[in-house]
Amino acid sequence: MVTAAMIAQHFKATIKDHPKMKLKEFQRRCASEMHVNVTINYCYRVKKIVKEKMVGNHKEKFGLLWDYAHELRSKMTGSTIKMVVQRVIADSLTHFKRPLIGLDGCFLKCPFKNEFLTAVERDANNQMFPIAWAVVEVERTDSWGLEIAISDILPRVEHKNCVRHVFANWSERKLGK
Numbered sequence: 001m002v003t004a005a006m007i008a009q010h011f012k013a014t015i016k017d018h019p020k021m022k023l024k025e026f027q028r029r030c031a032s033e034m035h036v037n038v039t040i041n042y043c044y045r046v047k048k049i050v051k052e053k054m055v056g057n058h059k060e061k062f063g064l065l066w067d068y069a070h071e072l073r074s075k076m077t078g079s080t081i082k083m084v085v086q087r088v089i090a091d092s093l094t095h096f097k098r099p100l101i102g103l104d105g106c107f108l109k110c111p112f113k114n115e116f117l118t119a120v121e122r123d124a125n126n127q128m129f130p131i132a133w134a135v136v137e138v139e140r141t142d143s144w145g146l147e148i149a150i151s152d153i154l155p156r157v158e159h160k161n162c163v164r165h166v167f168a169n170w171s172e173r174k175l176g177k
Contacts, residue, residue: 002036004045004046008049008053012050015050021047024040026046069081101121102119102128105117108135114136
């Protein structure tokens with residue numbers, strides 16, 4: 001007898017690569033690849049097993065951030081490494097006195113739908129180094145409003161935006177017409 005765990009193990013990579021695969025398609029693949037006929041409810045249960053294991057992996061990886069911070073502290077004596085879990089408010093950020101700070105963010109491809117934000121600076125050798133980074137909730141003004149936060153915290157500092165993507169999109173539209 002084929003169990004849900006066995007099917008989940010067989011289709012782990014497929015479900016990871018295609019998390020929105022329709023249950024009917026998954027049912028068809030079970031029949032063609034494993035030669036088993038399963039119900040739609042059984043397919044749902046198998047997909048749920050795989051997704052729960054994936055979320056568990058992400059929880060474990062986020063848990064390793066504390067170990068990473070500890071390792072940085074031990075290898076980079078004299079550096080300040082601070083790990084906190086808290087809501088970011090305007091008073092919680094320090095005022096940086098560097099001439100140029102780069103801010104950027106990217107979406108994390110994981111079940112939590114978070115965003116990775118970074119602040120970087122150039123050192124005396126003109127090399128980039130991270131000042132701070134954070135994993136924040138996506139689409140919440142209090143955690144991802146970079147422009148709002150920067151203008152509130154550093155109101156007299158000159159702000160500039162990188163328009164590379166805007167220009168690229170505009171160029172594609174011009175060429176496409």
